[in-house]
Amino acid sequence: MAIIDPEALAAQMAAAAIGVLKGEWPKVRAYAEPQFKELARIAADIEAKKLAGKITEEQARHMMKIQRNALDSVIITLKDEGLLAAEKAINAALEVAAGIVNAAIGWQLLG
Amino acid sequence: MTEATYISVRRRAWTAASLLCMVMLACTVHFVSDYDEVTDRTITDLQGRVEAFMLSMVDAAGTPAGTYDSNKAFYTESKATILTMQSRATAIPQNQSTVDLLKKLEESINELAELHREAGDDGLTADVAGPTHAVLNVQFGAIIKHELDKKRGK
Numbered sequence: 001m002a003i004i005d006p007e008a009l010a011a012q013m014a015a016a017a018i019g020v021l022k023g024e025w026p027k028v029r030a031y032a033e034p035q036f037k038e039l040a041r042i043a044a045d046i047e048a049k050k051l052a053g054k055i056t057e058e059q060a061r062h063m064m065k066i067q068r069n070a071l072d073s074v075i076i077t078l079k080d081e082g083l084l085a086a087e088k089a090i091n092a093a094l095e096v097a098a099g100i101v102n103a104a105i106g107w108q109l110l111g
Numbered sequence: 112m113t114e115a116t117y118i119s120v121r122r123r124a125w126t127a128a129s130l131l132c133m134v135m136l137a138c139t140v141h142f143v144s145d146y147d148e149v150t151d152r153t154i155t156d157l158q159g160r161v162e163a164f165m166l167s168m169v170d171a172a173g174t175p176a177g178t179y180d181s182n183k184a185f186y187t188e189s190k191a192t193i194l195t196m197q198s199r200a201t202a203i204p205q206n207q208s209t210v211d212l213l214k215k216l217e218e219s220i221n222e223l224a225e226l227h228r229e230a231g232d233d234g235l236t237a238d239v240a241g242p243t244h245a246v247l248n249v250q251f252g253a254i255i256k257h258e259l260d261k262k263r264g265k
Contacts, residue, residue, distance in 0.1 A: 063243055080208040
């Protein structure tokens with residue numbers, strides 16, 4: 001049975017980022033929120049495929065690494081626009097995701 | 112004030128204002144590099160080639176044409192394109208963000224190649240390629256947006 005609820009995970013990631021950014025969240029939201037949703041969707045997808053025996057740990061790791069690179073690209077763009085706290089906020093969101101995703105899937109995919 | 116004196120003062124004021132404008136233009140500080148059309152055009156072209164490749168790999172999954180070994184050339188060419196862009200971006204002053212974005216893209220293409228290689232005879236099935244394709248587009252989008260923002264002076 002699936003444990004990861006993608007909507008709830010994305011919301012928890014956003015809450016962690018808001019905690020760091022506070023007033024600057026509206027400027028970051030348009031970039032970060034779709035990526036939190038995408039990461040949560042991929043994590044839920046990997047969990048379902050693992051349960052169905054359709055994915056290996058190595059494949060899952062590569063998929064998550066590409067997702068992480070996309071988030072890093074968002075951080076680079078935001079920092080260039082002067083939003084220096086974006087990196088700390090997105091890392092806080094990833095820390096929350098790592099705890100949930102790694103425990104649910106049983107593979108060390110994040111963090 | 113005579114008319115001649117008045118005209119002379121106006122001329123001097125106009126000359127001073129013009130000089131001030133020229134000095135201000137010359138002293139404009141650039142914190143980010145200028146828009147680079149080659150980067151914009153090359154990354155957009157590469158995105159199109161990656162799009163076409165991902166779609167064709169899903170169609171060819173499970174056949175010999177869809178294996179990593181049959182498609183090594185695509186990865187070699189893509190990496191060569193990105194490395195050439197990195198060299199160009201490095202040579203442009205105040206362009207570190209573009210260099211960093213291109214390095215992240217290079218890393219993702221390497222991950223995609225590994226994903227493909229480890230899939231063996233299955234190739235890049237829709238299960239694996241679908242989410243990866245969407246995320247790669249985020250990276251391409253970030254690089255293109257970053258370049259276009261320079262054009263708009265952001």
